[in-house]
Amino acid sequence: MLLEEVMQQLEEYGTEQNRKTYKNHGAKEPLFGVSFANLKLLKKKIKKDHDLAISLWKTKNMDAMTLATMILDPKxxxxxxxxxxxxxxxxxxxxxxxxxxxxxxxxxxxxxxxxxxxxxxxxxxxxxxxxxxxxxxx
Structure with missing residues (x-):
């Protein structure tokens, strides 16, 4: 998947309730408020993609950064x-x-x-x- 596609999917998965909850726990903007269940769906679809993980991290979007940790290649x-x-x-x-x-x-x-x-x-x-x-x- 391309960065733009992933960011669009993250935005679609985000909810106001999750944004509020994450902010109450210390998350900062920008964030879409994507549940971990939906992040795991994206992880399953993407699998490992280290270059995409780096690009997601650079967005500074909390949801994108979290997904980046799930698809990076630790090696x-x-x-x-x-x-x-x-x-x-x-x-x-x-x-x-x-x-x-x-x-x-x-x-x-x-x-x-x-x-x-x-x-x-x-x-x-x-x-x-x-x-x-x-x-x-x-």
Missing amino acids: KVTTEQLNKWVQEVDYYCLMDVLMTAICTSPIEIERMEEWTKSDDEWIGRAGWSLLANIAIKN
Whole structure:
């Protein structure tokens, strides 16, 4: 699928109630308010598409960024890319789905060790969330 098609589908799936709920939990605009059930439908349709994931993340739309975590290829994620993405996250739900997505990446252990030592709230959360996901996977 093309970026424009995915963004249109996300917009169609969005609801006012979900936008309100996500904002109440700390999500910021822009967002469409797409349920995780609908995000999973798109994930199933797209499968893995790392280039599309990068494009979705660049939109800064919360729903697009969340979908990006679901379709990225963890084996293709670079340290530079991951550090940049973690620094851009300020919503706990997005951070947690990102850490779930990358817990099978070849670079996850070194990132986890660095991030858990961080004094920054969000980077520290990334490290601890990643640690939890690694423990669950093993």
